[in-house]
Amino acid sequence: MVLDSKMQTDLLQFYEESVRKGDLQSLTSINNNLSNFRKKFNPEVLASLDGKALLEYMHGKNSRDSLAYWLEFKNDEEFETNIFGSIGGGSALKFYIYQSRKGDWVTGSPQKQKIITEDEAIRIARGQREELLECSKLMGDLPENASDAEYEELQKKLLNVKRMDPAFAYFSQVSWGHKYLSLLYPSKLDDFHNANYQRFYLRKALVMPPEGVGRFICAGKYVAMAKELGMPIIYLTTILRLKYGRPYNYWRISINDDGPGKKQWEWMRSNNSIAISWSDIGDISQTPDSRSGLDSIKKSIESQYSLSPPASTKAAQQVFYFANRINEGDLVLITSGYHILGAGNVIGNYSYVPSYELSHQLPVEWLSLNDEEAMGIEDTDLPVYQITSQGTLMTVEKYLNKPYVAPQPPLPILTGIISRIQSVLERKSQVILYGPPGTGKTYWAEKAAKELASRSAFNKSFKDLTEEEKRVIEGDKNKSGLVRMCTFHPSFGYEDFIEGYRSMVENGQMVFNVEDGIFKKLCAEAASSIHNYYLIIDEFNRGDTPRIFGELMTIMEKDKRNKPVLLPLSGNALRVPPNVFIIGTMNTADKSISLLDAALRRRFGFVELMPDYDILGNAQINGIPLGAWLDAINSSILDNVGPDARNLLIGHTYLLENGQPLKDFSKFCRVLRDDIIPLLEEYCYEDYDKLGKILGTTIIDVKQQRINDGLFDPSKWDNLVDALLVNYPDITKSPQAHDSTGEEEQLTG
Known part of the structure; x- marks a missing residue:
């Protein structure tokens, strides 16, 4: 193929549009024009003439019926020369001779013209006619749909045609000579009569012009293009002119x-x-x-x-x-x-x-x-x-x-926690987010993975993606996305993560086949993709991580990506592509990072997430400033729980709903009773003396070693508020605290 598929489509679409707009002459009209020209100026007619009749027939100015006039100027019902490519402009000496208004015959160059006798002019016309006849025969001998090599050979033969005068160009080298032959052989020649034009429009069609010089050497390309498009050459050249305009430098x-x-x-x-x-x-x-x-x-x-x-x-x-x-x-x-x-x-x-x-x-x-x-x-x-x-x-x-892609404004620079996660992943390719319960580890893991995957795949922030683009990131029921998630637990093993035997019944018999695990499947997809893949491993420290990772420990480091390691079950090689990233989450209330396998720990970067009281802002419920109250509770945990207390703080997400601080006191009560107090009981190993110091002895009955559940009855909520504040009276003086009574007076008064 000469044209690539996209260019073919573009040119055909432009052709159809040109037909609808009426920009193309009908083939009937074109053929009538060609027929009229051939009847009048075919080689046999010219061969039958001689002397003054031949001279006038080829170059006579006054009759407006000469070959020169038809080729350059004639535009009427009989013949529309402009349809077939222009040779206008420049000097009349493009034809070597011309007849002046006075009737004199002139030759020479535009800068040095000279008048010659009629006999001299006849000699010139005879020489041109002989060249024309020989060139026409060479064109007739050229087969239809000739190859580039055959057109190259034609160009050489045309240059070997004997010239009438060595001081002037070959007939085949001048624009009017090319136009004459193209009118006789429109299926073999294009109607670009300037070699620069021919090469310009080939380049526009993304077709490399052939090497060499001459007006005929490019024709094979146009013939092949027209054949591929299923249209006459004249339609091809017309739509190229219309589509790309005049050539330029x-x-x-x-x-x-x-x-x-x-x-x-x-x-x-x-x-x-x-x-x-x-x-x-x-x-x-x-x-x-x-x-x-x-x-x-x-x-x-x-x-x-x-x-x-x-x-x-x-x-x-x-x-x-x-x-x-x-x-x-x-x-x-x-x-x-x-x-x-x-x-x-x-x-x-x-x-x-x-x-x-x-x-x-x-x-x-x-x-x-x-x-x-x-x-x-x-x-x-x-x-x-x-x-x-x-x-x-x-x-x-x-x-x-290539389609111009307007540069998008640069994406905002990542800041805060996502920026820290990005930094570690760029350095080590895997990171663990660790901290006390409720500090948003899973939330930040998902948010960071989606944001980084979006920027990598679409150069957009996740919030700006279309629904279809979001499905690429998150996946759907039919296909996994670029961001995936699994959870480690005591029953999760190597066979789930890398590969393992799975039982199935075949022909009534129990058989065991080796099947790929979550991470091995992800690596296989990532190896053939240009996108980055992110695996979130929630509850990282709840699994037997050295057993789960197995041979992966050898090749997961950034500088060992794409190196193979042999898997013992399948005998296949496992490679971790450089576009795979792991984000783990780890609850330090369950296990400190110091207890992780040392080899595994060296392969990960770590980002600590602690309670963030600023997220709670100025939120308050029934006079309790949530941020200040949680800060006071955690300070008391540090004072009373012991040396590991820092890993046992209460996270801010316990006091959030849909990312916003709680506003309903009943929900706050449920969180306190069902989540926070049981967690503190676990931290204190049911040491009610410590619990009393943290939550206050009104809520904790130290002597009876129980929780005063009666305070959670809606009728006792005022007492519960007092009980929550009794150990921390200073928080009511914090900037976050509001005078709820004053607000009520403003609302009612």
């Missing part, structure tokens, strides 16, 4: 993307302009596009800057090209070394802005600001450079053909 602006260069690029990008410095030479908008203009700029540079003569010449060329040669419609590529920073079309004229360092400016409409490496661009040390290398030009087109 390509320029490269090279900067250093650091220091001043980075500042220059940021300014150009945000101001929709390209710009260079050399501001001290002033406005050069009136400098002529000639050698004298270049010399004038060089003198200005020499007078304003201390440069060597070669450096002055080089600088003058760059400024001259920038102001005089880069034209509206041209494409500019901004590069830093082999890195493309952006590309755009020039949309206006040069201007000089003296108030800014980058004073010489051209307005640009950016087509792409994709930042990517491109090793295919030619090397140059020139800041302003016209791109002519076919390889570089193709690299530019491929870059432009």
